[in-house]
Amino acid sequence: MNVMRKIATALRGSVRESAEVVIDANAIRIFEQEIVDAEQGIARSKQQLAYVMAERVQLERANSALRDQILSREQQIAKALVINDEVLASELAEDILEKEQIVNEQLIAVQNLTTRERNLTRKIQLSGQQIKTFRRELGIAKATASAQSASRLAGSHTNSVDTNIIDLTSSLQRIKQQQQRIDDTSDAIAAIENEIGDGALDKKVESAGLGTRKTDIQSILERVKKV
Structure with missing residues (x-):
């Protein structure tokens, strides 16, 4: 049982090492995709911010309308009191009370939305700045990777050129030896002909x-x- 546990542990370690190799081999691609994901997150946050701002504007507009209605009711109360209609004046005052309660509730909602809007704006701005930094770092990482790849390729080509030069030198030496052998053979044949x-x-x-x-x-x- 202990052996099986060790085997399972070894397999997990192998999987982890394989995963790390894959991650290292694709580090720049992964980093770039993470930036894209973060940018999409900012886009969603901006949509949420726009919704919050729209809600705040609607509440402020509603409160402005309620204040106008309250002012109108106050004027109606004054006229009702002039004609000594206490019942109507009381009803109007009750309507004003209800509207003022709604205004107060909506004012609290506007304050909360304003706070949320401010926090979201600050968060989006900060995240945007960080992503710009990451974008610059991504560009540097890509440039560095390209330079390193070019250096490896240049080194490979240099080695290839060195090998070619060695081969050329060897071939030239062989050609010279072959030509010298032909000349020596011709001289030897002439000498033999002269002798015998x-x-x-x-x-x-x-x-x-x-x-x-x-x-x-x-x-x-x-x-x-x-x-």
């Missing part, structure tokens, strides 16, 4: 000044001198 070829003996006689033609010429010269 068909005309080798005649060449030696001629070289020694004992050639037949030369002897004949000399004889002719001697004969002419005697005449």
Whole structure:
């Protein structure tokens, strides 16, 4: 049982290591997607902020209308009192009381919405600034990754060029050796021909000044001198 637990632990460790390898290999892509997710979150927050602002504006507009109604009722009460209609005046006053309660409740709601609007605005602004920073960091990370990739590629090309130069040097040396071998062979063949070829003996006689033609010429010269 202990062995099985250790195997399970080892498997979890292997999965974790594999996951970390995948994360490291895709770190920039993951970072960029997280920025996109955060930007989408800000967009949703802006929509919520717009809703809060609209609610606040509607409540303020409703309160303004209620205040106008209260002012109108107050004027109606004054006229009712002039004609000594106490009942009507009381009814009007009761209506004013209800409207004032509504105004007070809505004022509290407006204050809460204003606070929420202020907090949301500050949060969106702060998040926006942070995302701009992350965007700049993403650009730097991409540029760095491109530079590192280019450096690795350049190093690979340099190694390839070095290998090619070595190969070229070796090939040139081989060509020179082959050409030298051909020249040496030709010289050797000429030397052999001079030593043991068909005309080798005649060449030696001629070289020694004992050639037949030369002897004949000399004889002719001697004969002419005697005449």
